[in-house]
Amino acid sequence: xxxxxxxxxxxxxxxxxxxxxxxxxxxxxxxxxxxxxxxxxxxxxxxxxxxxxxxxxxxxxxxxxxxxxxxxxxxxxxxxxxxxxxxxxxxxxxxxxxxxxxxxxxxxxxxxxxxxxxxxxxxxxxxxxxxxxxxxxxxxxxxxxxxxxxxxxxxxxxxxxxxxxxxxxxxxxxxxxxxxxxxxxxxxxxxxxxxxxxxxxxxxxxxxxxxxxxxxxxxxxxxxxxxxxxxxxxxxxxxxxxxxxxxxxxxxxxxxxxxxxxxxxxxxxxxxxxxxxxxxxxxxxxxxxxxxxxxxxxxxxxxxxxxxxxxxxxxxxxxxxxxxxxxxxxxxxxxxxxxxxxxxxxxxxxxxxxxxxxxxxxxxxxxxxxxxxxxxxxxxxxxxxxxxxxxxxxxxxxxxxxxxxxxxxxxxxxxxxxxxxxxx
Amino acid sequence: xxxxxxxxxxxxxxxxxxxxxxxxxxxxxxxxxxxxxxxxxxxxxxxxxxxxxxxxxxxxxxxxxxxxxxxxxxxxxxxxxxxxxxxxxxxxxxxxxxxxxxxxxxxxxxxxxxxxxxxxxxxxxxxxxxxxxxxxxxxxxxxxxxxxxxxxxxxxxxxxxxxxxxxxxxxxxxxxxxxxxxxxxxxxxxxxxxxxxxxxxxxxxxxxxxxxxxxxxxxxxxxxxxxxxxxxxxxxxxxxxxxxxxxxxxxxxxxxxxxxxxxxxxxxxxxxxxxxxxxxxxxxxxxxxxxxxxxxxxxxxxxxxxxxxxxxxxxxxxxxxxxxxxxxxxxxxxxxxxxxxxxxxxxxxxxxxxxxxxxxxxxxxxxxxxxxxxxxxxxxxxxxxxxxxxxxxxxxxxxxxxxxxxxxxxxxxxxxxxxxxxxx
Numbered sequence: 001x002x003x004x005x006x007x008x009x010x011x012x013x014x015x016x017x018x019x020x021x022x023x024x025x026x027x028x029x030x031x032x033x034x035x036x037x038x039x040x041x042x043x044x045x046x047x048x049x050x051x052x053x054x055x056x057x058x059x060x061x062x063x064x065x066x067x068x069x070x071x072x073x074x075x076x077x078x079x080x081x082x083x084x085x086x087x088x089x090x091x092x093x094x095x096x097x098x099x100x101x102x103x104x105x106x107x108x109x110x111x112x113x114x115x116x117x118x119x120x121x122x123x124x125x126x127x128x129x130x131x132x133x134x135x136x137x138x139x140x141x142x143x144x145x146x147x148x149x150x151x152x153x154x155x156x157x158x159x160x161x162x163x164x165x166x167x168x169x170x171x172x173x174x175x176x177x178x179x180x181x182x183x184x185x186x187x188x189x190x191x192x193x194x195x196x197x198x199x200x201x202x203x204x205x206x207x208x209x210x211x212x213x214x215x216x217x218x219x220x221x222x223x224x225x226x227x228x229x230x231x232x233x234x235x236x237x238x239x240x241x242x243x244x245x246x247x248x249x250x251x252x253x254x255x256x257x258x259x260x261x262x263x264x265x266x267x268x269x270x271x272x273x274x275x276x277x278x279x280x281x282x283x284x285x286x287x288x289x290x291x292x293x294x295x296x297x298x299x300x301x302x303x304x305x306x307x308x309x310x311x312x313x314x315x316x317x318x319x320x321x322x323x324x325x326x327x328x329x330x331x332x333x334x335x336x337x338x339x340x341x342x343x344x345x346x347x348x349x350x351x352x353x354x355x356x357x358x359x360x361x362x363x364x365x366x367x368x369x370x371x372x373x374x375x376x377x378x379x380x381x382x383x384x385x386x387x388x389x390x391x392x393x394x395x396x397x398x399x400x401x402x403x404x405x406x407x408x409x410x411x412x413x414x415x416x417x418x419x420x421x422x423x424x
Numbered sequence: 425x426x427x428x429x430x431x432x433x434x435x436x437x438x439x440x441x442x443x444x445x446x447x448x449x450x451x452x453x454x455x456x457x458x459x460x461x462x463x464x465x466x467x468x469x470x471x472x473x474x475x476x477x478x479x480x481x482x483x484x485x486x487x488x489x490x491x492x493x494x495x496x497x498x499x500x501x502x503x504x505x506x507x508x509x510x511x512x513x514x515x516x517x518x519x520x521x522x523x524x525x526x527x528x529x530x531x532x533x534x535x536x537x538x539x540x541x542x543x544x545x546x547x548x549x550x551x552x553x554x555x556x557x558x559x560x561x562x563x564x565x566x567x568x569x570x571x572x573x574x575x576x577x578x579x580x581x582x583x584x585x586x587x588x589x590x591x592x593x594x595x596x597x598x599x600x601x602x603x604x605x606x607x608x609x610x611x612x613x614x615x616x617x618x619x620x621x622x623x624x625x626x627x628x629x630x631x632x633x634x635x636x637x638x639x640x641x642x643x644x645x646x647x648x649x650x651x652x653x654x655x656x657x658x659x660x661x662x663x664x665x666x667x668x669x670x671x672x673x674x675x676x677x678x679x680x681x682x683x684x685x686x687x688x689x690x691x692x693x694x695x696x697x698x699x700x701x702x703x704x705x706x707x708x709x710x711x712x713x714x715x716x717x718x719x720x721x722x723x724x725x726x727x728x729x730x731x732x733x734x735x736x737x738x739x740x741x742x743x744x745x746x747x748x749x750x751x752x753x754x755x756x757x758x759x760x761x762x763x764x765x766x767x768x769x770x771x772x773x774x775x776x777x778x779x780x781x782x783x784x785x786x787x788x789x790x791x792x793x794x795x796x797x798x799x800x801x802x803x804x805x806x807x808x809x810x811x812x813x814x815x816x817x818x819x820x821x822x823x824x825x826x827x828x829x830x831x832x833x834x835x836x837x838x839x840x841x842x843x844x845x846x847x848x
Contacts, residue, residue: 077829078817078827098816289758292759335762337716337717338722339766341720342767351505391499393502
């Protein structure tokens with residue numbers, strides 16, 4: 001890696017609290033993978049660094065996908081006539097079973113790896129399947145993409161076909177420990193994340209074991225929370241003593257201060273659950289398109305932002321069909337408007353600046369200082385040639401950002417940097 | 425034009441009532457621009473025709489955009505933080521004023537012409553501006569695209585800036601007559617459509633004159649109906665005697681049996697209005713993305729289909745940001761699911777087959793026998809190379825269609841035919 005470099009161009013990022021920061025014809029400086037800040041004039045101290053002149057192009061932080069499923073990439077946009085639980089049984093579980101076959105896994109995982117390498121996301125939190133070899137293969141492929149990813153071997157020991165579910169909690173936990181053992185020292189950009197699928201798939205014993213592992217090893221953990229009304233009712237039946245879906249996780253210690261946990265969806269959380277998410281610092285992965293495709297609903301993002309929850313965006317493939325977090329941004333804005341119109345007009349729709357914040361700095365915080373060019377942040381950057389999106393109506397960098405969010409695709413991404421390394 | 429040809433490939437179209445018709449490795453035959461039908465085996469009578477072998481590619485009817493605004497193309501994805509009426513005053517009217525400058529109009533209209541030529545739509549109903557020269561220029565550019573279009577010089581004589589509105593009804597009507605005169609015999613693929621902007625923009629006298637022109641000349645007519653709650657209230661104030669927004673048009677005779685009229689949006693129509701639309705055979709242009717972007721709401725498409733209304737899809741640029749009617753199809757499905765979840769679970773979401781029907785045959789009916797390969801239909805066709813969308817999970821032509829709707833873009837369109845003419 002070069003010790004450092006300077007990018008020159010039209011710069012746009014989010015600051016603390018979500019404010020949009022724009023600098024036309026400015027400089028962002030990277031040393032040892034870390035941003036030294038954004039400048040109108042290049043400080044003397046950095047003039048010795050090589051300058052990559054991207055004048056007239058837009059420079060934005062890489063995007064962060066807080067929630068997706070790699071083994072579901074092959075059936076994006078299929079079977080979208082079912083709600084969550086039927087969709088899982090009809091499509092997801094049979095398909096995930098096929099990842100016991102490593103050749104099949106390789107062929108399919110190569111597709112998502114290629115997509116992620118070329119697209120605008122630089123960080124990604126992924127579910128794999130229950131299978132150790134396929135999950136390790138996925139990690140190897142993710143490592144090669146150059147993105148920084150967290151990949152999960154799924155845990156599930158109940159309410160799934162025998163061909164897919166692990167035999168019992170003990171087997172699931174020993175598989176998980178073996179997998180963690182295999183991961184040690186193996187990757188520089190890829191790490192393991194504990195991945196109990198969701199409450200209905202995991203026995204109490206399994207959850208207890210995973211919560212213990214999370215604490216002992218200081219590992220991140222991902223799961224699903226309050227996505228679909230029928231799922232929520234089922235969790236209520238499975239855990240009658242918990243009082244809420246969030247509490248059903250919290251009782252094991254997974255949703256608690258000090259834990260690094262991200263929960264996908266959170267569409268139907270009640271006020272006391274929102275408080276619990278807030279107090280515990282749990283991340284919410286908002287997956288708007290998935291929540292529309294599976295007819296789950298629209299999460300109250302305005303509430304989450306007002307309350308100061310940690311929120312980012314997720315593509316949730318294959319509930320969502322599109323891997324780009326730019327699409328998740330425009331979906332989030334559109335659906336927040338429909339929610340405002342149809343459900344609760346006290347919750348103002350999301351703005352472009354807010355959606356951009358969610359898809360960069362908001363989700364980036366799960367990875368540390370990520371998702372901004374503020375001094376000290378890890379240098380993930382996209383250089384976007386938006387010249388073919390420019391018209392006389394595009395008058396500001398914020399206008400250009402809005403056009404990029406709604407209208408760009410991977411063809412416009414000229415360069416992509418992850419923690420200071422240039423992928424292309 | 426060749427007298428005829430045969431396309432061979434994997435064929436998918438909609439039949440009467442909306443049923444999806446799929447024929448793998450079949451033939452669709454075109455003679456003099458008209459489909460002779462879809463066949464599993466090529467009939468002897470057509471074996472002399474040149475065969476275009478598109479084996480393994482998908483062949484679907486061209487898509488129909490029932491509602492869009494050409495002069496708004498340059499500000500797609502901008503200013504989406506406002507509702508309809510404020511958005512019109514802040515962005516639309518100032519921008520449309522610039523189309524008094526023909527050089528400006530040319531530069532901008534060339535963009536949408538290029539997009540439409542390359543994209544999946546083969547028919548389009550467009551609003552221009554009030555300006556005669558710019559509207560005729562738009563028609564010339566549309567003619568050159570090879571698409572079949574209806575283009576409207578806008579009528580508006582009130583509630584708009586003086587720089588844009590026409591002086592009075594008389595001036596607006598004489599401009600319109602002059603424009604119609606200029607159009608006569610000038611185009612083969614492009615025709616005029618009367619285009620009163622909406623009730624708030626048009627005096628009663630103007631509406632009376634336009635309705636008379638519509639009847640005398642047998643012209644199609646387009647306008648906007650019941651898009652946004654504030655707009656609906658305003659129409660109620662402007663036309664207290666009408667009883668409903670639909671009636672505010674119907675009293676002039678524009679919404680009546682025998683008239684060829686298309687109304688964009690129809691989000692908030694009451695039951696008696698729906699009956700009026702049904703009995704009059706008025707077309708509804710459903711514009712889902714625009715209705716989300718401007719926070720208007722979600723039209724009850726299931727009701728319209730059940731009632732047997734004539735319905736198609738519209739991109740409604742710049743309320744909508746995307747010109748492709750494939751995007752309008754996936755938006756329509758997603759939003760119908762959100763409406764089902766949030767507003768009325770007695771109205772089942774749209775299926776892929778239904779959305780495909782709306783975007784082809786449903787809207788196509790406004791142009792005559794258009795939007796299907798059934799015998800006697802005008803031959804608009806797309807040949808789509810979806811090989812890079814194929815995975816082991818894609819098992820049927822319906823699966824392939826679903827992937828194309830959600831995931832394809834113009835890069836996958838190999839060939840495009842409009843009324844039997846090959847554009848590329």
